[in-house]
Amino acid sequence: MSRSKCHARVIGGLRAAVSLAGCTALVLAVTGTATAQAQDRDPGREGLAAGDGWGSAGTGTTGGSAADAAHVRTVTTWEQFRTALREGGSAPKIIKIRGAIDANAAGCSSFAADGYDFGAYLEKYSPENWGLDTDLEGEPADSPEGLRRISAARQAEAVKVSIPANTTVIGVGRNAGLKGASLQITGVDNVIVRNLTVESPLDCFPQWDPTDGATGNWNSEYDSAVVYGSTHVWLDHNTFTDGAHPDSSLPRYFGMVYQQHDGELDIVKGADFVTASWNVFTEHDKTLMIGNSDSAATAAVDRGHLKVTLHHNLFSGVVERAPRVRFGQVDAYNNHYVADTSYAYSFGIGMESQLVAEKNAFTLPAGVSAAKILKKWKEAPVTATGNHVNGAPVDLIAVHNAEIPAETLQSGAGWTPTLRTRVDSPKAVPGIVDHRAGAGKIC
Structure with missing residues (x-):
């Protein structure tokens, strides 16, 4: 059950009590019953509600909700987490993370x-x-680049972890999370990840590519989470952040930022039927990519x-890719985008995207035009209606085309989303999303 539905149930019960009895005692009794029900409820047993986005299509997304007692584990260390994921194959499992676990301690x-x-x-x-x-691809194993490759492979083995099919990974309480880990949801079906603060992994061994751009660039590995060729995935009430290592803290070498972060969430390689709801994406550059190549x-x-x-x-203080889209039919509604002066764009319109x-809300600082919200990478149609910028309705396509005529966008994505359980007014979105999105806020 979503936080909004849980909230509505409690409030609805109170209103019914007042209407039927009009006395304080009965209100308190109903409140107590609702509280007891909330305490008895196990979010790890919850699946994605019917009609809640693409993740609910077809067979839906239930994760490990059907797990028997033998396949429910609570873990407090990285090794316990890795072991719990391996046990039981693809049998339904629920893994509860208590406290903050560091994969790179x-x-x-x-x-x-x-x-x-x-x-x-x-x-x-x-x-x-x-x-x-x-x-540097041809450098031998005993060269500085060859030794970097060996070091990078060791880190990859240590910090990447694969989530099997029919699994729910969920944080316990308000302070559960993963630091320095890369969650790999690869080639599986039916996975849920909820209520975790995920601090971006820090690539210890970025590669210098002299041929990347006019002056070369540093390239890093390790997305916080990757959905690669998987189906029926629900990511809900998580907080994705660079945490103690924002890009502003990274050094520069050869005149370029020594980039140690990749994406916060990538959905690639034929992945399908994914719902990402009530998450916070913050303090990051290349945030969320759907489709990774043309x-x-x-x-x-x-x-x-x-x-x-x-x-x-909530996308707060992110630079770009919120998301950048290739090929997919992507429905982005009721999200709140809070930009700062590093802002490049939110929606990247890429190859054959739809x-x-x-009904999204954008909070832009002075001097940042709404024309930047959409970024055209390739010719593809887009539907952008009912959106608000700084509290006022704005036609994002019209303002983009007026200010950036060299990158004229086509209106009309060619399909109409139907899998939505609730749609809020864009004027109400900042108040709703800012208070309810992120880890520690599951009702």
């Missing part, structure tokens, strides 16, 4: 290959010594898939 030095020296890496591959015309090979996998619903999420963006 031993620190970056624990992954470094013998002989790896970052100073030697910087010296060999500096633009002055290496140039900007040749990438290539012919990727198109063959992604066409007809990547059906995703995003509703009642984005519907309706």
